[in-house]
Amino acid sequence: MLNAAVSEVLTEAPSADAVAEIDAALARDAAGGDGKAFASLYQRHAGRVHGVIARLVGGQGARAEDLTQEAFVRAWQALPRFRFESAVSTWLHRLAVNTALMELRSRRSGPRWDAEDDTLDRLDVPDSAGHGMALGMDLQRAVDSLPPRARAVLVLHDVEGWKHEEIAAELGMAVGSSKAQLHRARQLLRGRLGDGT
Numbered sequence: 717m718l719n720a721a722v723s724e725v726l727t728e729a730p731s732a733d734a735v736a737e738i739d740a741a742l743a744r745d746a747a748g749g750d751g752k753a754f755a756s757l758y759q760r761h762a763g764r765v766h767g768v769i770a771r772l773v774g775g776q777g778a779r780a781e782d783l784t785q786e787a788f789v790r791a792w793q794a795l796p797r798f799r800f801e802s803a804v805s806t807w808l809h810r811l812a813v814n815t816a817l818m819e820l821r822s823r824r825s826g827p828r829w830d831a832e833d834d835t836l837d838r839l840d841v842p843d844s845a846g847h848g849m850a851l852g853m854d855l856q857r858a859v860d861s862l863p864p865r866a867r868a869v870l871v872l873h874d875v876e877g878w879k880h881e882e883i884a885a886e887l888g889m890a891v892g893s894s895k896a897q898l899h900r901a902r903q904l905l906r907g908r909l910g911d912g913t
Contacts, residue, residue, distance in 0.1 A: 739804035747795040765812040771871045772816035774860040787815040858908040870901035
């Protein structure tokens with residue numbers, strides 16, 4: 717169970733250190749089999765985990781929900797081996813990224829990953845009113861419309877702060893390919909958002 721000091725922190729607006737302490741206490745309890753502690757971790761972090769997965773795999777649909785659940789199942793299974801060398805939130809975030817990347821790797825051999833050229837062809841298809849789709853598209857929808865590899869590189873580099881070497885290793889591509897995909901993604905976004913720069 718949570719100790720009294722951590723319980724007191726729950727009633728105040730906690731600092732970053734206090735939040736990390738609460739997460740660590742919940743993780744320790746969950747690692748010992750406390751389902752309520754794990755449910756609390758889930759409630760505290762599900763939004764962020766879902767957000768990173770949705771950005772990487774594209775869209776807010778059922779697949780992102782499934783992958784979020786999969787990430788938390790993996791977290792539950794891995795908690796007994798968690799060594800608390802990083803913050804629980806950092807560990808969960810990395811687990812979410814890895815879950816999404818495994819999904820993208822599994823798509824690589826399927827038509828969804830290889831159909832990037834088809835995706836590019838559909839980018840400029842006008843909507844039913846005859847307007848370009850980019851006119852009414854927000855940033856998230858624009859990112860979601862990117863080809864999978866370009867989207868993954870963009871999200872990992874520009875949103876998650878990864879270096880090209882890390883991205884290349886995770887996605888199984890050359891560093892130069894990672895840089896080229898980032899350039900491609902940014903160009904596509906500019907075009908989709910009508911930026912023109």
